Amino acid sequence: MWTRDTLTTLALAVVAILAPIGSVAQAQDKGKPSKADIIAKGEYLARAGDCIACHTAPEGKLFAGGRAMPTPFGTLYTSNITPDPDTGIGKWTADDFHKMMHTGRSPDGGLLYPAMPFGSYTKVTREDNDAIFAYLTSIPPVKQPNRPHDLRFPYNNRSLILGWRTLFFREGEFRPDANQSAEWNRGAYLVEGLGHCGMCHTPINALGGSSESEAFQGGLIPMQNWYAPSLTSNKEAGLGDWSLKDIADLLRTGISNRGTVYGPMAEVVYNSLQYLTDEDIRAMAVYLKSIGQGSPPEPPSSAVPTTESSLLLSLGKTVYDNQCASCHGAQGQGKPPHYPPLAGNQSIQMASAVNPIRMVLNGGYPPGTFGNPLPHGMPPFAQSLSDNEVAAVVTYIRAAWGNRGTPVTAAQANELRSAPLN
Template identity: 45%
Template sequence: MKARLAVAALGALLLLLLLLAGGALYGLNHLDEAAPPKPAALATPALLARGEYLSLVGNCMGCHTQRGGAPYAGGGAITTPFGDVYAPNLTPDAATGLGQWSESDFWAALHNGRSKDGRLLTPAFPYTNYALLTRDDADALFAYLQSLPAVSQPRPAHALRWPYNTQAAMALWRALYFRPAVYQNEPGRSAEWNRGAYLSQGLGHCSACHGTRNGLGAVLAGEEFAGGMLEALAWYAPSLHDPAEASVAAWSPQALRQWLKTGSSPEATALGPMSEVILGSTQHLSDADLAAMAAYLQSLPQFAVPAAQPKRPEPGLRELGRTLYADHCARCHGEHGEGVASAYPALAGSRSVQMQNPANLLRIIQRGGFAPATAGNPRPYGMPPFAGVLSDTEQAALASFVRNAWGNQAADVRPLDVLQLKPRRVN
């Protein structure tokens, strides 16, 4: 028996090595089509303005600017299940940035996921989305980045675990999950819808957070907007298909445009990572692009997230939560969870409160709730954090109470759930 197990284990190891070798050969012998050489575009004011706009659509600063650091100079860590990846310097510094890059080099990175030296880039850089960009948009974005002040700031080495830190593993991943292709308009859809799809699927890279991923970090086909756990931040990006989570099909187009522009609407308030997306990206969209994105997002098909196995409720948890709510929450959110319009969100009937995955409710209790301070809503109301006030058991009790009060219906949250929901990186 032991001999058979040893043989099976050896066979599995040999298969893995063959797959890795095959992936390496694929990467070396099946190079993506080279970008055709072309003269650099004249950096006119119109081209630079377009490139700056595109950099905001993609929220490039969100990853490529360290807190308190120079814009676009990189250096910040992006934590993944496979280790830390560090964002590179996008300024035109010759030694540490893009100063020696050409438009074609930049296009190869966006469209093919390859660096200037031919090295395969980690898919933590969402080239699977950026591959959809047109060459003209890539060139405009590059022209804008080249116009920035050069900043000397080397990128720290990635801290990925083996074998994810090897080019063979990158090549195998690409062979399995990546085919570069510029976005093609969908026949039968309006120009507005296709523009919204281009922005959402491409530079906006919505699926980078909202996609459901497999064990190798690839977004599952057909589940680009089905919801995904952001493990490093301990937040959940809800499904844009599920009416019980974040589908916006039933919203009015005006309410959705307002939410994307300001972070607040009669329907919801943006908190957590989505508030950062609105602050750094969608608030800057033109009215036409806001309408296009709204049209696309509202057209997504609706289906429910599969229900999880119900958990046994903890005795007395909701009663403790009732007391905690009266002490800490009722003053703002109301005795009956009704909230205050344009100030404090209602908890009664809230999708965020009742979602099957309680991660976001717990993170708001722990970290507080802060809507983005946008041009359209410059002084939003905020909620203080309670992580230093409430124990894990008390956080679970409070969450369980609000998920089952005033007509809400959701599974209780256990203290173990709170304990397990610890971010991998303080952010």
């Protein structure tokens, strides 16, 4: 028979058993990130992926899409990724979003055009994709229908993407290298995955694809007429000889003692990199330095006739002394970090002269960032210098002070006068 004392003892025993279970459950809840934490993480990762750059049109609403993306095959228009149920991703599930990021397919199985960097985003973990999705579904919905793409025949036939994917797409989440440090692997994950740095810094062929064997070797960005320098070869902008601090400063602020970012890279720093933590920026710097080569062999010297070379250099020095020396120094030493050095600057000497020509013509500013809120800019000279003068001064800075870049022509300068500014 159960007595009152027996029942009391059993009740106390049950309480004693349940109390630790409750404590464990509470401890587990405390260790589990809250919804607000997940959303905050997703916002950070969306910054790391620079989603705003493509999915927010100039003067448009956040992530509502509609930004024109000119390509050699026609114009693509970015999609609405706000949580609007009719025109955005409001009806998507986390599985749908992960499928899109990981496989390059929409929820209905449709093939995405590779202007969406799913070739890089496939490396992103499911946990990070879920966080990004949580963030995107937390922002205000915008009812804005997606604009149809305007692609020439036959590129408007999405079935052709199957062939492109066979040639150039390798699906798979990032796998850490056990022989490298956790910091190196974090940097590789950000550079190769969310950062999709290879989209610009890897040569793009006539089919709009790139080869893994040429990763980060640099190339002309289609339709933008900016050259993304090699991150591996020090003949261009390889970072093997840079200090980690100089690399990190460039990524975080847009300026460093070794150089300054302009053009499309300035947008990346402004929209994305300046918001990353010091730890993540350093991890990226560690990885980027590791893929850079050491000091390069000397590039070939000028191949133009001596007389022509002398005339170019003479005119170029005159223009430089009058227009450039006050900031960049009589000997090209610059005034780092705000006025980058030109002497010994590999980005000035690389085979493509597109970037220095564009800087002389159009000028520009590095991005205004938390670390450099009042950037020093360079004035444009397109209106004050002739094509011959532009060619001469660029030739001069590519050949003076021990630099060994090849000359440029007036025709090259003229061709870039009409290039888009970003």
